[in-house]
Amino acid sequence: MSLSPFHLAIPVYDLVAARQFYNDVFGLEEGRSSDHWVDFNFFGHQLVIHEHPKTASQKAAHTNPVDGHDVPVPHFGVILEWKQWQALAERLKSLGTKFVIEPYVRFEGQVGEQATMFLFDPCGNALEFKAFKDMNELFRKD
Structure with a gap:
């Protein structure tokens, strides 16, 4: 099965902690970044963490x-x-x-x-x- 990589951008309210988590816990390779977002190679897919105020689902998961x-x-x-x-x-x-x-x-x-x-x-x-x-x-x- 041949798959195309997906791109997913998610909100994070603490960019420093999220960056460290995806680097240290999963050992993901970083791509481009700025002061407000970071690209990661997420098992061959593009995951982008974007600084954003806390969302309702981040406050309390359904x-x-x-x-x-x-x-x-x-x-x-x-x-x-x-x-x-x-x-x-x-x-x-x-x-x-x-x-x-x-x-x-x-x-x-x-x-x-x-x-x-x-x-x-x-x-x-x-x-x-x-x-x-x-x-x-x-x-x-x-």
Whole structure:
């Protein structure tokens, strides 16, 4: 499957803390930046953090129930290869990351079996990282 990189710009109310988080926690390479925004190579995609006053979803996350967990909405993230996801989960655990939803396997033994984890950046943006046991089931319904 060949994918085009996406571009996502998100609000951060503390540019310094967010920049440090995406640099140190994920080890992301920085691209262009200014006093008000920073580009990152987010696993091959372009993530831009923009300085912005705190949003309603950053003050208090809304959640929807999925597989017995309260999934924060909105959220964004990336789908990794299974081994990449496992390595990231271990890295985050070793850094003492506070998870919203701890790393686990969702829909085990079912169509769409996937590993997932949720966390917040320092500005309250929810992130999800997932990996599918079988990438051919990414959009499969049954």
